[in-house]
Amino acid sequence: MNTHPNITLTAGETALVEALGASANPAAAVTAEKIRARGLPTRRVEPWHYTDLRSLLKAFPGVEGEWGAQVDLPQLIDSFVITFANGSHVEGELANLPEGISGTASNSDMAPPEGVVIEADTIGDINRALSANGVSLTVADRAKVAKPVSLVHLAAGGASQVLTHQVVVGEDAEAVFLDRNHSSVEENHQNIVTNLAVGRNAKVTWLVDQELDTATDRLAQLNVHLAEGADLQLLILNAGGRLVRQEVHVAVRGAGANLDIKGVNLIGKDAHIDVTTTLAHEEPETTSTETFRNVALADGNGVFQGQIRVARIAQKTDARMACNTLLLSDAADFSAKPELEIFADDVQCAHGATVTDIEEDHLFYLRARGIPEREARALLVKAFVEEVFEDLDYEALSEVLTTRIENWLDRNG
Amino acid sequence: MLEIKNLHARIAEDGTEILKGVNLTVKDGEVAAIMGPNGSGKSTLSYVMAGKEDYEVTEGDILFNGQSILELEPDERAAAGIFLAFQYPVEIPGVPTMNFLKAAMNSQRKARGEEEMKTPDFIKTVRGAAEKLGISMDMLKRSLNTGFSGGEKKRAEILQMSLLDPKLCVMDETDSGLDIDALKVVSEGVNALRGPDRSFLVITHYQRLLEHIVPDTVHVLYKGRIIKSGDKSLALHLEENGYADVIGEAA
Ligand SMILES: Nc1ncnc2c1ncn2[C@@H]1O[C@H](COP(=O)(O)OP(=O)(O)OP(=O)(O)O)[C@@H](O)[C@H]1O
Numbered sequence: 147m148n149t150h151p152n153i154t155l156t157a158g159e160t161a162l163v164e165a166l167g168a169s170a171n172p173a174a175a176v177t178a179e180k181i182r183a184r185g186l187p188t189r190r191v192e193p194w195h196y197t198d199l200r201s202l203l204k205a206f207p208g209v210e211g212e213w214g215a216q217v218d219l220p221q222l223i224d225s226f227v228i229t230f231a232n233g234s235h236v237e238g239e240l241a242n243l244p245e246g247i248s249g250t251a252s253n254s255d256m257a258p259p260e261g262v263v264i265e266a267d268t269i270g271d272i273n274r275a276l277s278a279n280g281v282s283l284t285v286a287d288r289a290k291v292a293k294p295v296s297l298v299h300l301a302a303g304g305a306s307q308v309l310t311h312q313v314v315v316g317e318d319a320e321a322v323f324l325d326r327n328h329s330s331v332e333e334n335h336q337n338i339v340t341n342l343a344v345g346r347n348a349k350v351t352w353l354v355d356q357e358l359d360t361a362t363d364r365l366a367q368l369n370v371h372l373a374e375g376a377d378l379q380l381l382i383l384n385a386g387g388r389l390v391r392q393e394v395h396v397a398v399r400g401a402g403a404n405l406d407i408k409g410v411n412l413i414g415k416d417a418h419i420d421v422t423t424t425l426a427h428e429e430p431e432t433t434s435t436e437t438f439r440n441v442a443l444a445d446g447n448g449v450f451q452g453q454i455r456v457a458r459i460a461q462k463t464d465a466r467m468a469c470n471t472l473l474l475s476d477a478a479d480f481s482a483k484p485e486l487e488i489f490a491d492d493v494q495c496a497h498g499a500t501v502t503d504i505e506e507d508h509l510f511y512l513r514a515r516g517i518p519e520r521e522a523r524a525l526l527v528k529a530f531v532e533e534v535f536e537d538l539d540y541e542a543l544s545e546v547l548t549t550r551i552e553n554w555l556d557r558n559g
Numbered sequence: 560m561l562e563i564k565n566l567h568a569r570i571a572e573d574g575t576e577i578l579k580g581v582n583l584t585v586k587d588g589e590v591a592a593i594m595g596p597n598g599s600g601k602s603t604l605s606y607v608m609a610g611k612e613d614y615e616v617t618e619g620d621i622l623f624n625g626q627s628i629l630e631l632e633p634d635e636r637a638a639a640g641i642f643l644a645f646q647y648p649v650e651i652p653g654v655p656t657m658n659f660l661k662a663a664m665n666s667q668r669k670a671r672g673e674e675e676m677k678t679p680d681f682i683k684t685v686r687g688a689a690e691k692l693g694i695s696m697d698m699l700k701r702s703l704n705t706g707f708s709g710g711e712k713k714r715a716e717i718l719q720m721s722l723l724d725p726k727l728c729v730m731d732e733t734d735s736g737l738d739i740d741a742l743k744v745v746s747e748g749v750n751a752l753r754g755p756d757r758s759f760l761v762i763t764h765y766q767r768l769l770e771h772i773v774p775d776t777v778h779v780l781y782k783g784r785i786i787k788s789g790d791k792s793l794a795l796h797l798e799e800n801g802y803a804d805v806i807g808e809a810a
């Protein structure tokens with residue numbers, strides 16, 4: 147079989163090749179062959195420069211379709227819940243979806259929604275080879291879906307969970323999606339690809355909420371197409387996991403479209419959390435803002451890569467990106483890489499990245515008023531991150547996300 | 560109340576000595592004023608009392624009600640009853656003033672073994688104190704000191720002082736940045752807090768403040784030492800003649 151001089155595989159790669167070998171999907175053999183020949187991407191492969199997948203992926207448990215345990219994750223806010231436990235769809239009859247939205251089972255063989263472009267890449271390759279389940283949701287034109295829809299992903303029992311979702315939001319429609327991710331304490335893995343097409347003048351809030359256990363790895367990808375006048379607020383909260391790579395690829399392909407990404411990465415002990423975004427502004431008069439606040443403690447390692455491409459015809463693009471990090475320990479680290487490729491001349495693009503420590507003068511002021519050091523620090527850290535989730539389009543989320551941040555800080559601070 | 564004995568302190572980072580043997584006693588209920596040229600060490604003295612880590616005490620002691628406070632953390636000193644109204648209060652974006660006030664009041668209560676304040680009582684107390692100082696509740700909804708004008712910051716310091724009910728109030732140039740009317744309001748606020756159990760250390764450059772808050776004693780700090788002490792007439796003398804003769808006398 148082997149035609150390439152193979153490299154020596156790491157334990158993670160070996161396990162991944164094994165999992166691919168167990169799949170009947172022809173794509174699996176191709177992906178396995180690629181990995182056998184070249185291994186997973188290392189820091190020498192540019193998009194993975196700060197996340198050396200080859201050395202960071204320590205394990206790849208077998209892909210598990212079955213699920214035996216009880217599911218009991220409290221709702222974030224009242225919503226229609228669709229739960230996947232490993233590869234099984236265990237909760238949320240698609241026939242009972244809220245009015246205006248319909249759904250069927252999906253998998254990686256399904257073509258992505260019209261407009262969503264998927265580039266060949268590692269996360270996508272693994273997903274295509276191993277995904278056996280997912281949902282395909284369609285919000286009808288002009289439908290204002292009153293109830294948010296939660297997509298809950300639970301990885302448990304030392305398994306790999308590989309899912310693919312397709313979501314199409316019709317013209318002038320409105321919807322809120324809560325993409326939630328949890329896992330058990332065993333060594334689990336998630337690979338979830340979601341393709342989202344937001345139609346003309348539609349308005350969507352999409353939350354990616356990750357509070358995986360500290361032994362779970364996650365490779366996730368959100369591929370988005372924004373039509374004319376479409377408005378997407380994408381919220382990302384990373385508050386767990388071991389190796390986490392969250393990719394967001396957005397094609398802003400309709401004039402007047404607006405994208406707002408707000409993210410908080412809470413990076414604890416032994417965690418490596420990478421958020422990589424690529425935004426392509428391809429039509430005139432579109433806007434995007436990206437605001438990330440990160441807190442890294444212990445030996446936590448964070449990465450933000452933000453690429454913005456502005457096509458020649460995309461005049462009057464307004465793209466802004468800010469990534470501010472608070473490092474709470476000397477061993478913590480954060481790498482930010484903004485990247486602008488601008489081919490139009492009449493555009494506004496700005497990016498800024500800062501890495502700071504808590505201001506000693508602020509800490510002293512609070513302590514001089516009687517607030518003990520630990521509490522004073524927590525107040526300052528909260529102040530730093532919580533601002534991001536103030537005044538969200540979907541107001542009810544502000545409070546729950548703030549509470550989530552506070553809980554994390556109380557546990558880890 | 561307060562006894563500062565032969566206090567020497569230096570900047571931790573580079574070892575520069577700023578306080579070179581300060582001696583000062585403030586009795587219960589006394590209002591002591593500290594004056595002195597720019598850079599003489601007045602703010603440094605206030606920071607050392609509050610426990611700022613930028614400074615190292617190399618010699619001497621600070622006794623508060625007979626106990627040395629040098630080993631106490633800043634928050635422990637605050638809970639013990641020492642309050643510093645800062646010359647330059649810092650802006651802390653993202654921390655709502657009300658949350659901060661509540662955290663401060665309840666931390667101090669907790670440290671003293673008292674019960675925490677319930678929210679309705681807390682709001683009532685703050686509203687009452689703010690009104691007296693001409694501070695609007697809207698201002699308190701904003702982030703701590705963030706975007707406050709110079710005068711608003713000083714008023715906010717005095718608001719904190721009145722809410723935290725300290726035993727020793729160290730006020731570092733509270734008068735700077737206040738307009739004439741605000742100076743009156745703030746002085747009245749301070750005078751209302753005067754009492755036999757509470758002492759004040761008022762750092763100022765101007766006699767004007769001392770017309771409103773009449774001191775019992777006045778001390779001149781120069782190059783890290785108290786070079787002259789007297790009663791309120793000393794402040795008048797300085798106002799008229801400047802520091803030259805006092806410094807000359809000491810030399
Ligand atoms: N953290 C520090 N780092 C460097 N220099 C310092 C520091 N703190 C104080 N100093 C220096 O020590 C001296 C005394 O400063 P301090 O602020 O105590 O003076 P002050 O009497 O309060 O003056 P002013 O009347 O201008 O407020 C000054 O020369 C100042 O520059």
Ligand SMILES: [Mg+2]
Nearest residue numbers: 601602603646
């Ligand atoms: Mg000063």
